[in-house]
Amino acid sequence: MSESKYREWILDTIDSLRSRKARPDLERICRMVRRRHGSEPDRTCAELEKLIQEQTVLKVNYKGSISYRNAAKVQRRSRKKDDVSLASAARRSAMEEASHSDLSNGDSALGAVDQDEEDLEGDTSMAMDTDSNPDEEGAEESHDGPVRPSPSPTHEDASLQCAPIRAVSAPCSPSAPQPGSGPICNSVSAPDCAATQKAGERPNSLPPSSPRALTHNEWAYDSAVCPVEPQHPGMQRDKVELNPVDLSETPSPCVSTNGKKDSESREEESSLSSDQLVPDSAAQPEEVRKDSDGRLQAVSSSPDNSTLKKIDTPYSAAEGALLNGGTCDQVSVKVEKINQNLLQWTVADVASYFSAAGFPEQAVAFRTQEIDGKSLLLMQRSDVLTGLSIRLGPALKIYERHIKVLQRTHFLECDDI
DNA sequence: CGGTGCGCACCTG
DNA sequence: CAGGTGCGCACCG
Numbered sequence: 466m467s468e469s470k471y472r473e474w475i476l477d478t479i480d481s482l483r484s485r486k487a488r489p490d491l492e493r494i495c496r497m498v499r500r501r502h503g504s505e506p507d508r509t510c511a512e513l514e515k516l517i518q519e520q521t522v523l524k525v526n527y528k529g530s531i532s533y534r535n536a537a538k539v540q541r542r543s544r545k546k547d548d549v550s551l552a553s554a555a556r557r558s559a560m561e562e563a564s565h566s567d568l569s570n571g572d573s574a575l576g577a578v579d580q581d582e583e584d585l586e587g588d589t590s591m592a593m594d595t596d597s598n599p600d601e602e603g604a605e606e607s608h609d610g611p612v613r614p615s616p617s618p619t620h621e622d623a624s625l626q627c628a629p630i631r632a633v634s635a636p637c638s639p640s641a642p643q644p645g646s647g648p649i650c651n652s653v654s655a656p657d658c659a660a661t662q663k664a665g666e667r668p669n670s671l672p673p674s675s676p677r678a679l680t681h682n683e684w685a686y687d688s689a690v691c692p693v694e695p696q697h698p699g700m701q702r703d704k705v706e707l708n709p710v711d712l713s714e715t716p717s718p719c720v721s722t723n724g725k726k727d728s729e730s731r732e733e734e735s736s737l738s739s740d741q742l743v744p745d746s747a748a749q750p751e752e753v754r755k756d757s758d759g760r761l762q763a764v765s766s767s768p769d770n771s772t773l774k775k776i777d778t779p780y781s782a783a784e785g786a787l788l789n790g791g792t793c794d795q796v797s798v799k800v801e802k803i804n805q806n807l808l809q810w811t812v813a814d815v816a817s818y819f820s821a822a823g824f825p826e827q828a829v830a831f832r833t834q835e836i837d838g839k840s841l842l843l844m845q846r847s848d849v850l851t852g853l854s855i856r857l858g859p860a861l862k863i864y865e866r867h868i869k870v871l872q873r874t875h876f877l878e879c880d881d882i
Numbered sequence: 883c884g885g886t887g888c889g890c891a892c893c894t895g
Numbered sequence: 896c897a898g899g900t901g902c903g904c905a906c907c908g
Binding site for chain 3: 483486487488489527528530532
Binding site: 484485486487496497500528 | 884885886887888889892893
């Protein structure tokens with residue numbers, strides 16, 4: 466209930482601010498939501514972070530300050546260009562998510578957001594990067610995110626390293642800080658990851674399609690993923706295994722991504738740094754704390770945590786599949802693991818999955834229709850094409866490339882069992 | 883004082 | 896050139 470409300474409110478507010486030519490920053494968003502709906506700023510911040518993780522809202526560092534974007538709008542633009550490149554987008558998302566998990570953990574919302582935003586916006590407004598020179602410093606710190614993106618083998622290392630850290634230290638600040646020390650953990654973990662990544666290597670293999678886009682997406686995804694991982698031990702395992710495997714193993718067709726890493730890596734760094742840096746270091750700390758506190762409490766007693774965890778796994782699997790191209794055998798294997806969780810996916814998980822897969826607008830429709838993992842498994846082609854009131858193009862892609870694949874893998878698993 | 887409208891400059895593709 | 900973004904200012908209640 467509240468979630469959807471806040472989503473509407475926040476997206477509405479962002480749109481409103483944008484139409485007014487005012488920067489949609491945290492302060493203005495919170496204020497407007499409070500005025501319009503009487504919601505407390507803290508709560509708004511928390512909900513905003515959730516949306517960011519879901520990629521419903523993009524956090525961007527633009528011209529040295531943090532801005533929030535309506536992911537749906539942003540993506541449209543970028544995607545328009547890409548257009549047919551769904552596959553590429555999907556790959557990116559998958560790749561990114563897998564790799565990023567590490568990064569985002571520390572920063573949590575901020576880092577993640579920025580990343581996400583960047584990804585989405587990357588096409589349209591890389592201005593942020595340009596403008597945000599000063600921020601770059603911060604970005605370096607947060608770079609973790611950017612670095613992770615690196616596709617292949619490298620991030621494996623990074624992810625592996627980071628993963629453990631995250632789990633131990635704590636969950637990512639934003640969404641689900643399970644351990645009491647959300648904020649601290651974040652700060653600590655992030656740096657560690659970053660350091661390791663930086664020192665070791667930069668993982669930068671970008672996918673063939675678009676370097677920037679890839680990078681951006683990756684970041685965003687990472688953030689989203691990270692939070693989840695820490696929570697469930699079991700999940701984490703899966704995730705860890707999956708991610709590394711996916712990335713490293715991806716021997717077959719997918720390999721193409723690796724080649725481009727080098728050239729693109731530069732770009733990634735530059736772009737990444739600008740966006741991520743500022744937000745994470747400066748503004749976010751406060752937000753995070755708030756969120757963490759609230760969530761922590763909630764988490765301890767509530768099922769939220771489980772949701773988050775679930776999300777991570779699903780993503781990784783899905784992502785892996787996407788990245789690989791959806792056809793790889795490996796993918797199927799990964800998917801299988803995922804499938805187990807599929808039945809446990811919540812509505813939020815499903816929405817997050819499709820947001821991460823590059824369908825933020827359509828993800829809203831899934832949420833609106835309250836499609837959870839079980840419902841997803843029951844969905845037929847006609848349901849997707851006509852039951853969600855989404856455009857035919859994305860609907861077809863979503864069904865053929867995601868739902869169908871998820872269902873297939875799930876039922877295959879069942880058969881085996 | 884806070885919300886709103888918008889001209890204008892700046893960026894990117 | 897087109898389109899997005901947001902600063903800074905003026906206006907309104």
